[in-house]
Amino acid sequence: MSGNGDQTSIYNLLREDRMPHIWCSGCGLGSVLNAFLSALLKSGLPLDKVAVISGIGCTGRAAGYIKLDTFHTTHGRAIPFATGLKLANPELNVVIFSGDGDLASIGGNHLIHAARRNIDMTVICVNNFNYGMTGGQVAPTTPLNARTSTSPYGCTEIPFNLPYLVTAAGATYVARWTSMHVRRMENTFVEALLKPGFSFVEVISPCPTQYGRKNKQPTGLAQMNYYHDNSIIRHGAEPRDVGIELNSPIIVGKFVDIERPTFSENWTKIVGSKFAHEPQSKAKAVKA
């Protein structure tokens, strides 16, 4: 039973009554959302059993445009919210669709712990190197020397290499594309959706309004051209080698695709199996 009629067109997966969206001209989020919804249809997953959870920020608005069970939560907390949802209702395919500031800064602790636990979820992290919604502030992904409204003389911090971070934490599927790589991104989303365990896809995406214009890429097109000219596809690249620097090549591709027992598999094996047949009658309480 489904509330969505035609399940072959992404238009039926969009809340058209929410249009127009809030994203700026030249923003890459529309391409990423398009690729995600196409991938969802290709994946063959039952749409009733897909939930999308977002945090806060421009990317965080994605959940609100998707016509599925969708949750727009608090800043950085999409992953633990999704963890509870998934564990309570294991039939659900849980997708976190959020931004780099949300997932890697305020939500950074949750990101690494979900990867460590290998919770069966797909995390789509749209990385535009800054906090777009609040006016273009520095982020933990901002490259050294890049200018933002709170790094007006250039960023003085070394950014996270997100694929390396989540790989070290235990993710079983890690990939990166830019929003220019729409076909490859879509195929990767299909794989990530179908992969058991913690899947992480980083999508480098233009933010001309807040980031690009301060860093000599003043339009979405300029940023896309940059991706076109500077992306290097290197499947299987060592995650430690895919860090992003200002005005340097962006390594993209699938970096990690390994097997590791998921949280639920370990739970079932270690705990669930003890109680699978009949509830135990060993109450530790002392009878009064």
Added chain:
Amino acid sequence: MSSNGVLTGEFFLNGDQACAEGGISAGCRFFAGYPITPATETAERMAERLPEVGGMFIQMEDEIASMAAILGSSWGGVKSMTSTSGPGFSLMMENLGLGAMLETPCVVVNIQRAGPSTGLPTLTQQGDMMQARWGSHGLYPIIALAPCSPQEIFNLTIKAFNLSEKYRTPVLVMADESVGHMTEKVVIPPPQKIKLVTRKKPTVPQGEYIPYKPDADLVPPMAIAGEGYYFHVTGLTHDERGYPDMTAEAQGKLVRRLIDKIELNKDDIIEVEEDQIEGAEVVVCSYGISARVALLAIKVARDEGIKVGMLRLITVWPFPDLKIREIAGKIKSFVVPELNNGQIALEVERCAGGAAETILVGHMGGTVHDPQVILEAIRKAAK
């Protein structure tokens, strides 16, 4: 124990453990938490017991994540709870507000310890009563219950689940270290004797469901994820469809309803215990462990011939304002012992509106009151 793993019978439990059993008896099948003294025994009990009843326990990376996880699991259709103490309670405030905004049933237990900051981790206080009311930002209603014994924390945890399901709101169980670590007999009734409430589900076809369209009781039916309703929920101010609406009108309509669904149902929510208030000249108004400590002072005062009554607050939020107002017109003074510098006493004073004097018997925590101090306050109040 009944066949489904839920306990029945008489047990010797501390308050933390009784709280966990109350949750299990109420149908809680998901617990997410983080270790913190003096609430840890609730989590430990849940870690052992939930698998026995087909539930799931997870220790999260912090209390922020714990609170987020129980909201998520509640939207997955499972009754959910967490327990913590002061420092963790502070971290939960952000997502407590999300719970109120999304109208998510869940139970949060605070076994209060002495603060501020790390304070006295193993020792008692009732310093978070105002935080319970106002701790998350913005305007939202809250329900908070204050147990005074292991038996009562068992009972009130069930009541907390029932209220949270009925009104679609987080409900707080505001216990204290003394009750959490006190070990007493706890009677767990057979399941058929325990009244359970479960949230209203949508009765309309999937395409016609409007997630935040309230019924006459101001509570909207709640769909859960995975049933094809394709709902959207957001912490942003939203309309009945659940869609963001950044206007003062939408804010007024939504927040007014959130507050009213609790305010207009106060008669159903508020529970107090009254003893010899009729004809009293002094009424001791207290809650939790302080109410129990006050019993000795009340007994001695009565032996001395002082007409002293007792009003024990079981529901602390929403505050029983009408009850206080009604009593204030008939007595000389309220005596309010609490393990803080005057939190509930402020509410008593406000509701008494000058009709009766309010005497705070404060205590910074670390121990309970010396009953003698409460007795002296009663004597002074009666003069």
